[in-house]
Amino acid sequence: MATADYFLILVVAVCTYTDFKCRKIYNAVLFPAAAVGLVGNFYAGGPAGGLAALKGLTLGMALLFVPFIMGGMGAGDVKLLGVVGAFKGPDFVWAAFLYTALVGGLISIVVMIRSGGFGARVKAALFTLLSVLGLMPRVNLLDTIYTGSAQTFPYGIAIAAGTALAYFLG
Template sequence: MLPDMAIVVVILISVYTDLRYRKIYNALLLPAFLLALLYHGSSGGLSGLLTSLQGTLLGLVLLFIPFVLGGMGAGDVKLLAVIGAWQGPQFVWFCFLCTALVGGLIAIVQLAKSGRLLTTFKMIILTFIPGMPKVNTFGTLATAKAGDAFPYGMAIAAGTLATYILR
């Protein structure tokens, strides 16, 4: 029960700050992470602590490549890691999958609204055809135009909610 409540609080605050300031703050995530370790270490001993750390590591690893490629901010990565710290690796894996689906749907809607959906799909398909020039026209968060990027904390929140519903 406490892990669920902690995640709800962290996600609500994260979504608010991500929407308002485009940031998910360490001042929220670090205490949430430390509390998760303390909770699982005291309630589950070494086994609980290790499960919490496994969830943290998996959450970090799953979003590390999109972060390195400039597709999301560090706060998004750390938020998924905190979710993993509270709920463990199995939960964070399904949360990641649900989040990816939600994030993909949001991206498709944004591309459709901007009239770039077909062009984007054509570029993606052309990258898989041998002999076609490979041009990175997708960019990063740093080069995104206003309205192109969206706060991924929303997708993480929706993915987490979907994971709770589906489990």
């Protein structure tokens, strides 16, 4: 592993800790880390390295932008995946995103089961999907789920796990 990889691991670990402890990923960590990723890749790989880092940063942030706009996660999560992309480039951040989505989905299922809302949410989603596909009369049961009871978790944990899986699984 290169020195930059160790630095990225440190940044992700710090962000995961603060997200877990304080439910916040700090810009004071993210902005300098993004700059180090961009400048470091430009220094190591010239303009092509800098462009790959910029593409990775942009793709990492773009992948989580819609969930952020919809209120499903915080801006720190978006920027953290962007930092991963700035260090490792677009191919790596795409893999990290896919693994993050899988881990995040598993954590979400566990959180829903523990809060007692799993069955109702699955039923509402399934019936709504079947009605959209025209396999049953038109219904939208998603509105019937009491959103105030929704449990959340710090998504930085899923991003850290997804990034680690991308490292280890290639």
